[in-house]
Amino acid sequence: MRAMVVRRFGGPEVLESAEVPVPAPGPGQVRIRVAAAAVNPVDAATRSGLLTEAGVVPPRDVLGLGWDVAGEVDAVGEDAGFRAGDAVIGLRDRLATPLGAYAEWIVLDASAVAPAPAGVSPAEAATLPLNALTAAQALDLVDTTGTLLVTGAAGAVGGYAVALAHARKLRVVAVAGSSDEAQVRAFGADEFVRRGPSLGDRVRAVVPGGVDAVLDPALVGLDALDAVRGGGEFVAFAAGAAPIPLRGVRVRGVWIRADGTRLAELARMASEGVLPLRVADVLPLSDAAKAHERLAAGGLRGRLVLTP
Structure with missing residues (x-):
């Protein structure tokens, strides 16, 4: 499968398209066929090496990018609680893994996944997990x-x-x-x-x-x-x-953590129109570097979204 990874730190040009094995879910995990992945400032901070310099991300030979995912479950591990074909959203909250949501498939713990909000596109749904959970968990404090x-x-x-x-x-x-x-x-x-x-x-x-x-x-x-x-x-x-x-x-x-139960509540609120889902633009996964350039330029309202 295709995935965007970082093997060296720098500007958007260091984003690399790689062919990697399709991951397999273990117990309590689901594999999601990615329909959309949002582009967030934390991705740029990871790519540039800023988070490694700050001691937040340990040095790695390969780093995946992308926290937010919307897509469809296509394989499940034992006791995952989801079924193949379920439309879902999820959050990858581990920064130092070699694969992120900038990929064709991603494996997440089922506890980090929730049913996708009804009546919205995958691109819109992909803007919800990281940012809405961060806001909700901050408000809880x-x-x-x-x-x-x-x-x-x-x-x-x-x-x-x-x-x-x-x-x-x-x-x-x-x-x-x-x-x-x-x-x-x-x-x-x-x-x-x-x-x-x-x-x-x-x-x-x-x-x-x-x-x-x-x-x-x-x-x-x-x-x-x-x-x-x-x-x-x-x-x-x-x-x-x-x-x-x-x-x-x-x-x-506030330190964001994946929480599928809370994410399901936020998805319901998004379906009801309580939470604003804003997409600045949708680009193909191969244009991840262009998305990072636009993110750096600023002035966006809503998130850029990548689609495999």
Whole structure:
């Protein structure tokens, strides 16, 4: 089968198409014929070597790329709980494996897989697992029924965070570029604050005293912390991105983990239109390098998706 792999670190040009054996599922695993795989910033960070330099990914001769998959089960191991022909989505949360979702087939633990959301395309479904699970697991870290600030609210993780917080009936303050205000309000934001300097002052003009909690997928850091009331909560989204816990603010980091049960709940919400599934473009798997170039150029709304 064909798979995109990395044998050396560098720019998009190091992505290599390789012929590798079709993997076989073991006990408690499923093999998925890949219909679509989303392209995420973590893929670029893996490809460039940034995550290895940071000590997150150990050195390997070959690294696979791709966390998100949508497709169809075509083989199962013992006690997998799925059947051949099931339409599914899944999350590969192990960074240092030689095969990822940028491939024609992938084997995942059944616990990382969920039924695909009904009524959406595989490309749309593939944008859900990593980003929606990250948003949901981050939201689980805060204990508030009051006001939540979400930075990067027009991004993939931020958009899901706004929608999930709105579904929990929190008062959501969204931070994004001016041109994205209508979009993030459609996600469920109650208040909008334009991104930029002195964020704390501008948020406090909307929410006197500061918000109860912040989700910071845009990695704003201290400026976002300044928007939180004393004793509030802050969730960081990358290693080394957590600010100093000033004023008694509880600072925590979210570390994504595969969770098929939770993913099934998110798929149901996507089917019901609660979660926005946004596809920036669909490209063939062979154009993975072009997808990484476009990701690096920025300005995307939604995820690029690769199809074998």
